[in-house]
Amino acid sequence: MSAAAGIDRTLAALADPARRRVIELLREQPRRAGELADAVGLNPPALSRHLRTLKATGLIEESHPAFDARVRIYSLRPQAMTELKCWLEETEQLWTIQLGAFKAHVERAP
Structure with a gap:
């Protein structure tokens, strides 16, 4: 992917207020999906779509703690x-x- 295409994808991802709020929250500390949904005021399926977009653009990453892969x-x-x-x-x-x-x-x- 070209640099311009990467910038376009990043800007498109950040154009949504809910995704910007997720970024702001994650700036403070890593968080569980449920915490993000509550803080942003979205139901889990809606938040999941936003998280997929942010992951696809490489802005966030997902990990699983050793104690619970879910x-x-x-x-x-x-x-x-x-x-x-x-x-x-x-x-x-x-x-x-x-x-x-x-x-x-x-x-x-x-």
Whole structure:
């Protein structure tokens, strides 16, 4: 998958408010699916669809504690945001250059 396609998938996944809330919660600590469902205010099947999307984009990962394979613990995969952060930094640099050139142009005008 190209970098652009990865960024597109990440942005599409983060476009949903419920998925962004899941990311915010997982920033604090890993959580069980039931905890996430309660905190986000979704029923388990709806949350499951959001978790599948987040896993498919590589934003989160799922693990199972040794004591019970039925329990699913979700946590962030920070490396998944690397491409997006790089793209945002490049875009910010471009805008800084463009705005600097525009400012210089305006200041030169009589």
